[in-house]
Amino acid sequence: MRISLVFEKLRPYLRYLPWLALVLGLLCIAKLVEMDYVVRQKFDGQRWRLPSAVYARPLELYVDAPLREEDLDRELQELGYAQVNRPQQPGEYHEDKGDYTIHRRSFLFWEAPEDAVTIRVVINGDRVTRVEQGGTAVPLARLEPLKVGGIYPTQKEDRKLVQLKQVPQHLIDALLAIEDRDFYDHWGVSVKAVTRAMVNNLRAGHFVQGGSTLTQQLVKNFYLTSERSLKRKLVEAIYSVLLELHFSKAEILETYINEIYLGQNGDNAVHGFGLASEFYFGRPIESLSLDQAALIAAMANGPSHYNPVRYPDRCFKRRNRVLEIMLEQKKITKEEYESAARLPVKVRPSLRWMPNRFPAYLDLVRRNLQRDYEDKDLAEEGLRIFTAFDPIAQWKSEKAVSEFLVAQGKAAGKLQVAAVIVSDTGEVQAIVGNKVPSYQGFNRALDSRRSIGSLAKPAVLLSALSDPAHYTLSSLIADDPIRVPLGPGQVWEPKNFDNGNHGQVSLLTMLTQSYNQATVRLGMQVGVKRVRETFMKLTGMDAVPNVPSIMLGSMGMSPFEVAGMYYTIFSGGYRTDLKAIRGVQTRDGDPLKSYATKVQKVFDPGVMHLLHYAMRAVIFEGTGRSAFVYMPMDLHAAGKTGTTNEQRDSWFAGFTGDKLAVAWVGNDHHDPTNLTGSSGGLAVWAKIMAGVSRKPLTLQTPPGVNYQWVDNATGMLSSSNCLGVRFLPFVNRSQPTELAPCNLPDPSSQPVPTTTGTDDKVFDWLRKFMD
């Protein structure tokens, strides 16, 4: 009765029903069109935001290359190579008493792609003595570079795109076996799979299996959220059908293989089988073995639940379940099943491939890139960035810093350390920005601008030596109290570190003993303007204060800027912008930009030779003498200590024949450290050099420079037979012309050696004699 009443009431409106249906139908169609558009747009366009990959330098292997076994071991380990008895696949190596057989992976190098190849390297001591490639002796081979980090978008996803043809068939079979065995038969949604899942869940009494197809899983990851609702399921099903309508099974499968989340690498999500195979097994996807393929497919369902490091037993069962299904589906033989199922779950020895493990260096790379690229492009275009980063130099530097801090005991708590290591071509090879090198915050190597103290003195000496008519290394200058008027009522009275006066000293002694008074006197004679110009030429910076205190390093500079200044000295008078990046490619390997080395001649090589001589004397007989406590005596070097007021900063900057390093020790609050340049910066520097440098500094005399014996006390010409003399270089015939009276050795008295860099040799001689 009531129903008929309701019907009667609605009767006038029933004539609108077809219209209502039409509107609803149109709305549905509009929604479908919109969903169709969304599906196609995302699939047709760029599917992923690919972070840029930052690569270290490739390790060059050639006869006589400086390389120790421990360093090659570490490099291979970090590259994810597995040590085996017989290397058969890329990513494996064998070592026997310095004889390495390495099955190198293929890699798209900066210059050209190189296929996977077997390289044999023999190391004897600290040198490579033989290199073979593919069984033939070759002059040169190289390892692929270590990926040292990336530049990521806000959502930290990382992946390595692969094409379906690169994926081994057994990986596809394993994936389809465990995730979607009807993949090639359904239209995005599989009623069979849903039914099978329901039956299995009912049998188990709880949820054990889902009925989603690969297409549905892809849709969920690609277009939808992880919300669990009926509406979301419905939308997922519609999207899946649309996707299948527009795209082939191969395209969908390839996208799934690149999209699937497979674990976590530090802060970054590991997506896709391409990256996962490198992350977990250290090998390209093409060379995954059956058990590895089954394991990686097993993880697709829940990479946290099936984390092979945390839950190896659980993974073992799941992997073998995958293998069982493959056997049931006749995708593998019984023998293949048995041999694969027997193998333990094994991933890389150490999943240390943490992104951005070297934050100080990556910081420099990022800053350099920001001059040429938009942040968005860096984070999303998958650029390949090739750098000069040398992981071996970085590890050695970090070790040196760590050892130094341990030696400081409790005092280390307040200390901070920064260091920059540069090659002889001006490439930045390593940076330590914090005493905890993995710290991602304030980068002291780049941003901590501190007074450089006596590191400025070579610039004062260089200003003088650039005027050879008036100044030579043997010129005398008074190291007595000096008053420098600064302005009305202001006078600057610099003191020596020992508060003493040393009378007339040669310019050489002034530098080796780091006398402040003599340096300021010399600087004032030469002129603040010229000293400032020298600084500007050495550093390439315009912002050098026009004040006398620059002679004692009052201006703030970062360790990186000091490295730039000292590189000009190291290179014999050629300034260059220190380089971290060698080149940038697109994700496909097309070059975008090559960062060419540029040089600019700013000083005469003859004058620089004199400065090298003096800075070498700093290490042999001056304030840098304690370097040889930490590094071998035959690693000749040149450098300068730097200590600022109240020992707030302890610096050392110097170079050997192949490396320049700058080390700073201090603290962020500018408190006194009780360290001098010798006990702080120098110790770090020398430890670093002992680890990274293989070539002693040799003084090569350029044209226009000649050596003469000079009397130390008077600076006048002398002879090798006299006492108290040394053999000094002069430019442009600027040597003294007057002869000093000759003090001949007295045979009855104790001999007094007098020259630079020889006293320890005398001791060696004596010790040998006594032994």
Add this chain to the structure above:
Amino acid sequence: MEVSFSRMRSPMSRLTSFWFAITASLGLAFMGGCVHSRDAEEAEPEEYHESQPLPAAPSMLLESAEQHFAQGRLTMAHSQAERVYRLEPRNYRVIFLLARIAYENKSPEDAEQWAYKALDALQPQFTAERRKVWEFIATCRRDQGQIDAAEEALREAHRLRKD
């Protein structure tokens, strides 16, 4: 006051007079001569770096770089030349190749600077090479509109021709 004196005395004083007597008796004159000859050895100018035969690895790369350069493939020539430069940063041939590549890349300023570096890597007696570099510098300067400086470089090249 030379600090090296006092630094020597301190460790020396740690030796016993017995050993001093022995060393002294062995002949101080000899020892003095030894010290001086060591001094000379320590500071003696070494042969100035110049184009010595390259080891196999950089030699192979340099040949490849030169081939690329000769065939006009500047990008490849440059990347190979930089690779050699990293292995042999003081070699005249590679430095001068970098100069020529910079010039072909329309950068005569950079080319000129590399050319100076190439000159510094050569001993004075390599006159033919030095002349070639000075002529190259003249070209770079002329391209930068520095006509007088270019003339000066040519005069330097001419002087070497006469030598």
